[in-house]
Amino acid sequence: MxxxxxxxxxxxxxxxxxxxxxxxxxxxxxxxxxxxxxxxxxxxxxxxxxxxxxxxxxxxxxxxxxxxxxxxxxxxxxxxxxxxxxxxxxxxxxxxxxxxxxGKVSVVRFDRVPARRDDLDQLVRWQVRKSIPFPVEEACITYTPGRSGPDGHEFIVVAxxxxxxxxxxxxxxxxxxxxxxxxxxxxxxxxxVLALAEGTPAPQAGDCLVVHVRPEYTSIAILRDGDLIFFRNRPEDEEETLADVVHQTAMYYQDRLAGQGFARVLLGGRGRTAGAAGQARKDIEARLGVSVDAIDxxxxxxxxxxxxxxxxxxxxxxxxxxxxxxxxxxxxxx
Missing domain, CATH: 3.30.420.40 (ATPase, nucleotide binding domain)
Structure with a gap:
């Protein structure tokens, strides 16, 4: 993990x-x-x-x-x-x-990873410059390795x-x-979430959907074997409902990430109004047809x-x- x-x-x-x-x-x-x-x-x-x-x-x-x-x-x-x-x-x-x-979170993939750290730094910066609304020279950029396989090597990048x-x-x-x-x-x-999974006597296999709700935004992440494979942030002023965004995420997960169904769906945080988190749980359960557990x-x-x-x-x-x-x-x- x-x-x-x-x-x-x-x-x-x-x-x-x-x-x-x-x-x-x-x-x-x-x-x-x-x-x-x-x-x-x-x-x-x-x-x-x-x-x-x-x-x-x-x-x-x-x-x-x-x-x-x-x-x-x-x-x-x-x-x-x-x-x-x-x-x-x-x-x-x-x-x-x-x-x-x-911050801006991106999951980037490279067919080959340079052996020298300086070369990898430059490659990451070149990739990220296309997705941030300010010059890359003004950015703090940091990254960590993600999943690796025959189709390439992923990195989680934050700018x-x-x-x-x-x-x-x-x-x-x-x-x-x-x-x-x-x-x-x-x-x-x-x-x-990763620490909680490590402490489980018999860790549950499969993918995990994490929904983190805040009054100003909601972030949605998918973990696979401890690696982040998807991240989306949605400001609260967008017209799409949380249920819609979760549904879109689930469709993308199945179509593009070879998803076989979520073993766990976790919800944490709080919304703008009292009871918002409880309503979010009900909406997600209705859309996905699975139980949603609170992050404790x-x-x-x-x-x-x-x-x-x-x-x-x-x-x-x-x-x-x-x-x-x-x-x-x-x-x-x-």
Missing amino acids: SRLRYGFGAQGLLTSWLASPLPDAVVEIAPDRVSAAISTAHGAHARVQACAVEALAAGAVVPALASHNIVDRAAVTEAVRAVLARLGSHAARVALIIPDLA ARRDVVQEYEAAGAAAGVDAGLVELATFSVLNL PTPAAALTDRIGMSPDVLDALAPLAGVFLRVQREAVGA
Whole structure:
């Protein structure tokens, strides 16, 4: 079972993280809130010691691929400072999670992979430049190997405008923390899903559809044997319903990805209104004709007794725990 290994940041890719201690905390900056958690290793799993959430006023963060994201840096910085203070532990070095809308995810395939890393870097950049709405010279680009077979080698590529990534980092820096790693929210959730699958006594074979709902967007991913083979992000202002997008994804999966049916369908996150996630579950089950399970982080990231296990806490915890579990596992394997 693999991990989605990528990360932006001043430190570059994961090289510096693999030889370093785990981050003091993980912080997520979302359009409507800032959340944070601290965790300790507990065998192959994590134990969450504290979790805090601070609401943001509408418009403080407006995620987008090709324009500024942090509109009210003072408010975001104060929210970061507030959640870190409520954790009850000094944090100087953090991993940072940002909205999916701030990055562009692509699955690219090459018939042959260059032997030299520099040549592969150039090949990836050449491929990605056709799909991003800004010059590739202004982009942070990072990638991780995906599936390989007789028909080629796949890579999961994430691109974001450098100045957009720096906006999120600057909000953390103003609160006194160094964000050495920056991840997209749904990638963090996918790493949680992979960790949960690894902890199952008899892992279920087959493909897994993951739907991550946020008030501003929905991301849909398909995992096959631990590898990401499909990713789509849908802003909430699009006219297509979530059920329609899931149905289109299922058709593409069958026609283009040799899909034989989903062994698991997982749903996480929250929508704009109360009950939106529950309605999404019903709609997806009706379209696909299969049961949809909620993403529960607690089997892989247990909570201390002082943390209440409400739906809002579990929603906030899922991406935070995903980062802890991925970095923890890679630090051990480095």
